[in-house]
Amino acid sequence: MTATLPRETAAPTVPVVPVSRAYRFELVKLVSQWRVRLLVLACWLAPGLFVAGVSQQSTLPSDTLFGRWMHATGWAGPLVVLGFAGTWALPLLTSVVAGDVFAAEDRLGTWRHLLVAVRSPRRIFVAKALASLTVILLLVAGLACSSAAGGLLAVGNHPLVGLDGHLLAPGDAAARVLLAWTAALAPTLALAAIGLLGSVALGRSPTGLLLPPLFALAMSVAQMLPLPVAVRLALPGSAFVSWNGLFTGPAQLAPLLIGIAVSLLWAVLATALAHHLFLRRDFTDPAYDGAGRRALTTGLLPLAGLLALSVAVLAVAAPSAGITRAKVQRSLATAFAHLYRMQTGQLHRPAVTEAQLRASAACTKSDGQAAQEGPGNDWRCVVTWHLPGTAVAGTAVYQLDVGSDGRFVADGDGPKEVNGYFLVRTETGDAPNPLWQFDGNVELLDTTSKG
Template identity: 60%
Template sequence: MGATDSSLAPPRDQLVGGVAPPTARHRRAEDAPAEGASVAAAPLGRTLRFELVKLLAQWRVRVALAACWLGPAAFVVAVGQQTQLPADTVFGRWMHASGWAGSLVVLGFCCTWALPLLTALVAGDAFAVEDRLGTWRHLLLVVRSPRRIFAAKALSSAAVVGLMVVGLTASSIVGGLLGGAGHDLVGLSGQHVPTGRAAGLVLLAWGCALVGALVYAAVGLLGSVAFGRSPMGLAAPALLAVVLQGAQLFPLPAVVRLALPSQVLLGWRGLFTAPAQTGPVLAGLATALAWTAVATAAAHLLFVRRDFANPTDDGTGRRALLLGALPLVGVLAASTTLVALATPARGSGIEQAQVERAVATSFAHLYRLQTEELHRPPVTEQQLATGATCDRAGGRYAAQGPGNDWRCVVTWHLPGARAVGSAVYQIDVAADGRFVADGDGPKEVNGYFTVRTPDGDQANPLWQVDGLVDLMAPPPSKG
């Protein structure tokens, strides 16, 4: 009974030093880490590749990528074949003249709605999908580091969003070139922009859009972490876009407007004025980067504090929402304070002197363009000595702030002529500084949408004038 079964004992030739080798059960026990010992996490590079494969395997992401790389080119080519142009959009009226204008029209649309929706598809569901599928335990077992999981998901989302923006950029530019309109561009001050410089400015403008897309991506990550399996995380970037679009419609103080994260998606237009309005561009970039960093840090803090051992805890709750929203409110307050201290922006940023200067500058540049169309002797802006006198509602209201009741009388001088030319414009100034001036006569100057030239009827560049008021321009001196 007490004898050892010889069939379970190892053969003598396998004994080493009189000690039998460990059995399989012993080997498993010996190979297991000691209690309290740390287990090495999976490399970040491997985890990042895994998250990229997961993202690119989703059909909706593939469809969005295909639309980004093919849609803008098809749109620009199709519009270039039409007689009616999207004249109500920035650079829309110049799409027949320059292919770079087509890329900027696409950019304006993307900055308004396309980028928030695209980032919602990618980043807004990055964490919530694991809650819905119940795969957190498996992912943590493989990666063994919540921080590396967060970093991999954040970096993969940013990479896919960047790929989408690159596709939009390349496709819109190729579409303009395929349309046969790769010519010089007319800027927002009516100035002539050579095609080489226009190409660089277009790429810089799309770079601003990429930074703005990262803001929406960071907010999407934060919403995906804070709302758990709820679809509200998926809608967070779109909701932010709706709120920011609504805020742009109100006559907010210039310092608040410049501190909004959407400023980077509007400020790029200042690159196309003469002189360039770099202040709003830099303010928008700084604010967007701050929002991206704070939203990402808040999402990381919520994620690493989550109790993954509790299968019913998906990270949602009043505390999570509070920790996610308060940092964004704080960065908005800090950005507003810094803009107020560092810039001369005051009030709405739209003052009478600023409107008069912007209208006169645009008219002078476009008058030269009309002179070239009519084959008249060339003139310079200095020779024209263009000026403008503007008021609102016939002087019934203070000449400041946005509104569609601005009226300007533009005057200029021609070399060798004693008479002073004058033209009237009805102007609609938006709260973000963009204005559209409609010509109101005389007919030979700005009263009709075409002019008769030796080469036939051509679009009259002075009939409708697009421009941009610098919200950061110093207030006019008194005296």
């Protein structure tokens, strides 16, 4: 008779939760928060109501890019919203979503429960990052779609005046508005990645929530300073400004493409640093309060190194970039010629082409007492043009306020019948004078033409 030994039963193994399931779980957690739901509702409703309401007012935000054209076309509204969103809305949205996605677990003390359920810190990080990205894309899509719908319903699908004065057909304007909002995703991702890094590195501290808006505010201040072009383009927020180049002919794509590439580099590096810190943290310590000194050495210093490297590369690639008198004169003359044709159509005068006008501009800065280059509100220009069959050339005076980003506002200073009054008298009544005050854009990089 033989005795048999009972077999040892192996302990059941709990399978690792796949990323897709963890992602759905994290997405549901995010969307279930009342503040996220409120943000989604606001992004899909408020821009449209704002654009529709402003478009019906007698006073327009003419100090905002494309704001002066909100009466003329529905495609101006989403660009006005984009200018505001890049400075204020998008940094705050990324702060609420990405800046708190890891810190919330620290405040609630739920890391051990989450690790038991998912059993992989790497999968937890990927799931949280993807869930944050999904919500941010939903919010950005809401801003773009709502503002476009509000403008089209309130004003209509009409041509848009570009930054060099030429008319963009409705289809062309729609495509460029879509490209502008798509380009703004790159710096938005950079801000979101910085939010993830702050949320991981600073633990339950609310400082992580403040990182994206503080970083965006610092970039906005830097963009207003007369920084070298290489430094300006090396900032991850430059794409929030350089989308302006999409609305010139030909499009000034080089600054925009550089801004997108720099923003994506920041997004990848900041996300990788956040991932590195997350995998090295101690999940068993309930009193964990951030990475401490490692947050500086592992988080801040690599980003500072990327900024320095980007500045060095761009300084070598574009040593002569900047705002020069020749560029200002060329941009002003081009915009004036296009807008003069628009005014000619309003007044039902004989048609004339830009080639026939042969418009040119002579500009001086600070009455010639300073260097004839760089930004400032002390540019004074005299535009000269020729009409067919007329021996005497026409002249008009403009005062220019040229920003550090290349955008300028040209304010007409006479003669009255050309640009000295904000209305022109047409057969159907008074209409806005396109030559009285208009926006333009100076190309910072010498790509489309030499200056």
